Amino acid sequence: GQQLNQSPQSMFIQEGEDVSMNCTSSSIFNTWLWYKQDPGEGPVLLIALYKAGELTSNGRLTAQFGITRKDSFLNISASIPSDVGIYFCAGLGNMLTFGGGTRLMVKP
Amino acid sequence: DTAVSQTPKYLVTQMGNDKSIKCEQNLGHDTMYWYKQDSKKFLKIMFSYNNKELIINETVPNRFSPKSPDKAHLNLHINSLELGDSAVYFCASSQLGRNYGYTFGSGTRLTVV
Numbered sequence: 001g002q003q004l005n006q007s008p009q010s011m012f013i014q015e016g017e018d019v020s021m022n023c024t025s026s027s028i029f030n031t032w033l034w035y036k037q038d039p040g041e042g043p044v045l046l047i048a049l050y051k052a053g054e055l056t057s058n059g060r061l062t063a064q065f066g067i068t069r070k071d072s073f074l075n076i077s078a079s080i081p082s083d084v085g086i087y088f089c090a091g092l093g094n095m096l097t098f099g100g101g102t103r104l105m106v107k108p
Numbered sequence: 109d110t111a112v113s114q115t116p117k118y119l120v121t122q123m124g125n126d127k128s129i130k131c132e133q134n135l136g137h138d139t140m141y142w143y144k145q146d147s148k149k150f151l152k153i154m155f156s157y158n159n160k161e162l163i164i165n166e167t168v169p170n171r172f173s174p175k176s177p178d179k180a181h182l183n184l185h186i187n188s189l190e191l192g193d194s195a196v197y198f199c200a201s202s203q204l205g206r207n208y209g210y211t212f213g214s215g216t217r218l219t220v221v
Contacts, residue, residue: 031207042112042198042212043151050207086149095141095164096200096210098151 006089006099013079014107021102022073023089031092032065032072037101038085046087047074081106111135112213114199120219121189129184129216131199137211139163139204140182142174145196145215157182158204189220 006023013019023032031050035043047058049065049072056063062075072089084106089099114131121127133140141164142154156164157176171187186193196217200210 031209033209035209037149040214042200042214044212045209048207048209088151090209092207092209095153095156096202097153101149101151103149 004089004091004097004099006102008102009100010103010105012105012107015079015081017079019076019079019083019104020073021087021089022071023099024071025091026070027091027093028069029091029093030069032063033090033092033096034061034063034072034074035088035090035098036085037088043088076104079104079106081108110213111211112199112201114197114213114216116216117214118217118219120221123189123191123220125189126185126187127189127218128186129197129199129218131182131184131213133180133199133201133211135201135203135211137201137203138179139202140176140179141200141202141210142182142184143198143200143212145198147195151198155182155184186218189218191220194218194220 034046037043047063052069054065060077086101088101090096112133139158141156145151154168155174160176173185176182196215198215199213202210
């Protein structure tokens with residue numbers, strides 16, 4: 001089946017630093033999504049990408065849809081403590097397939 | 109108003125018991141899903157229903173039986189619970205054909221002892 005490889009698995013950074021995480025797939029997707037999961041909650045959609053090469057921002061978050069349609073990355077600029085959580089990439093085909101997640105920890 | 113709501117939030121039960129988790133969405137979506145999140149936080153789809161019809165069944169043991177009385181509800185019944193069933197179960201919904209992603213509920217943490 002389809003597999004999404006997400007890296008890094010975890011990051012521990014200082015408040016104010018920028019963060020970058022990425023996702024690669026063995027298959028092509030026409031839509032890439034990035035979700036955030038807070039403790040005790042379900043994943044919440046952050047950014048959706050629909051076209052190869054597309055670069056989309058949502059506040060301090062920026063995501064790109066890779067040219068090959070097999071990868072995507074998410075950047076968070078000037079991290080703050082509430083950015084803590086697990087970030088998931090997801091590819092949408094006939095169903096939504098998730099990467100393994102990146103656990104982000106921010107030190108004030 | 110909660111868009112996708114599932115109950116209960118926590119469920120602790122003994123091996124061998126039968127339990128149900130309920131899910132309702134008020135978004136007017138036509139497709140609903142159940143995902144399982146294991147201890148390593150990996151999210152894996154279990155089932156998908158579109159307008160009360162099963163469209164995806166990802167090789168889940170037949171002890172798991174989803175039921176969709178209408179397109180706003182998708183319940184999950186689990187028979188003969190096993191220790192390995194312990195996980196967080198998420199319900200989600202979407203509108204088929206629209207690539208806006210899925211909206212998730214807040215999860216049900218199932219612990220089998």
